[in-house]
Amino acid sequence: MSIARYLREKINGGTVHITLIDPMKQSPEVAGRLALTAQEVGSDLILVLGVSGLAQRNLLDTTISIREKTSIPLVYSPAGAEALCFSFDAFLFSCLLNSRNAGYTCGGQSQAAVLLKRMEVETIPVGLVMIEPGLKTGDNNIDLVPRDNHWQAAGYAAAAELFGMSYVYLEAGPNSAQPISVAMIRAVKKEISIPLIVGGGIRTAVDARRVRQAGADVVVTGTVIENAGYRERLRSILSALKD
Numbered sequence: 509m510s511i512a513r514y515l516r517e518k519i520n521g522g523t524v525h526i527t528l529i530d531p532m533k534q535s536p537e538v539a540g541r542l543a544l545t546a547q548e549v550g551s552d553l554i555l556v557l558g559v560s561g562l563a564q565r566n567l568l569d570t571t572i573s574i575r576e577k578t579s580i581p582l583v584y585s586p587a588g589a590e591a592l593c594f595s596f597d598a599f600l601f602s603c604l605l606n607s608r609n610a611g612y613t614c615g616g617q618s619q620a621a622v623l624l625k626r627m628e629v630e631t632i633p634v635g636l637v638m639i640e641p642g643l644k645t646g647d648n649n650i651d652l653v654p655r656d657n658h659w660q661a662a663g664y665a666a667a668a669e670l671f672g673m674s675y676v677y678l679e680a681g682p683n684s685a686q687p688i689s690v691a692m693i694r695a696v697k698k699e700i701s702i703p704l705i706v707g708g709g710i711r712t713a714v715d716a717r718r719v720r721q722a723g724a725d726v727v728v729t730g731t732v733i734e735n736a737g738y739r740e741r742l743r744s745i746l747s748a749l750k751d
């Protein structure tokens with residue numbers, strides 16, 4: 509089954525949870541263990557984050573380790589052609605819509621696109637919108653959407669839909685102390701008919717429930733599994749999303 513269909517069916521059944529793994533943050537062995545925990549507590553999909561500076565070897569070893577331990581879909585979000593591996597079930601093909609740097613809107617993607625087509629891998633077009641506070645580095649290259657500017661966020665989201673993208677992804681960044689506000693999620697959700705992914709700053713079951721009730725179809729968490737007690741925290745987030 510394609511990942512697009514898998515996600516569609518999951519979304520029809522309730523809120524989907526994605527576990528984000530940054531291969532630069534731990535060894536491949538540990539990444540595999542974290543992914544296994546995510547699967548055991550009910551996460552629907554593992555998303556490996558391609559970041560600038562990611563070594564090809566690290567990506568390959570991380571992928572192998574996760575594959576050995578888990579059976580849920582494994583998807584890659586490449587930052588370009590710097591590190592690529594084709595044993596993923598699909599690629600998130602993201603365009604950072606509010607970037608001022610063409611490298612993030614289409615430059616990196618163009619480096620990988622021909623190869624992805626030739627390899628006939630499944631790609632899922634995603635319109636990514638970065639909301640304050642965004643990422644720690646490179647923010648001056650992004651027209652960050654202010655946390656309270658719902659209209660601007662909705663504009664980017666509607667543009668993603670009109671561009672023919674399959675998902676809108678509202679991202680507050682892993683350094684965000686709080687999730688994207690309920691009011692912004694509601695405002696965006698009202699303007700789009702494609703599914704909405706929300707991530708960044710979701711650390712507790714209360715956060716997860718709020719984001720879900722506001723209308724997120726897919727919730728992404730990353731940092732939660734990097735800290736002590738992650739199994740229980742993730743379990744409570746999953747029960748807030750799936751109850």
Ligand code: 1GP
Pocket residue numbers: 528679680681682683684706707708709710728729730731732
């Ligand atoms: C997913 O980048 C985020 O959209 C990850 O954020 O680390 O705050 O969960 P957290």
